[in-house]
């Protein structure tokens with residue numbers, strides 16, 4: 001089974017957290033699900049380099065990476081991921097969606113109003129517990 005190393009940014013602006021909605025996918029179980037922005041780590045990249053690149057590509061934002069948050073291993077029906085979530089703060093740029101179909105800024109207490117990708121639920125739980 002394919003395995004991907006993924007980084008995901010929990011971008012916090014005060015108590016608000018940036019949540020993104022994926023568009024259609026060949027994998028029904030991630031299509032239209034909510035997630036944290038990010039993507040696959042490319043060969044030779046650090047996690048920090050990968051998240052800065054992905055957030056710039058996907059959202060046109062600069063971010064500062066503050067801390068590692070939680071690493072999740074998740075097996076979907078067709079592939080597995082190791083997903084490293086990183087706490088980030090916005091550091092410039094205007095939010096423009098280039099890949100996602102929607103976004104919301106929510107406090108941790110509101111995160112469960114969204115239909116999250118399954119791999120994200122441990123991250124959501126940890127954010128809500130803080």
Ligand SMILES: Nc1nc2c([nH]c(=O)n2[C@H]2C[C@H](O)[C@@H](COP(=O)(O)OP(=O)(O)OP(=O)(O)O)O2)c(=O)[nH]1
Pocket residue numbers: 004006007008030034035036037038039040041081083117118119120
């Ligand atoms: N970015 C991101 N991906 C997630 C999250 N949760 C989750 O299950 N995933 C999965 C969906 C994808 O299968 C994989 C990330 O790949 P991606 O498609 O976002 O990465 P990428 O931008 O490098 O895409 P590509 O160039 O390979 O098309 O991880 C999440 O919160 N953020």
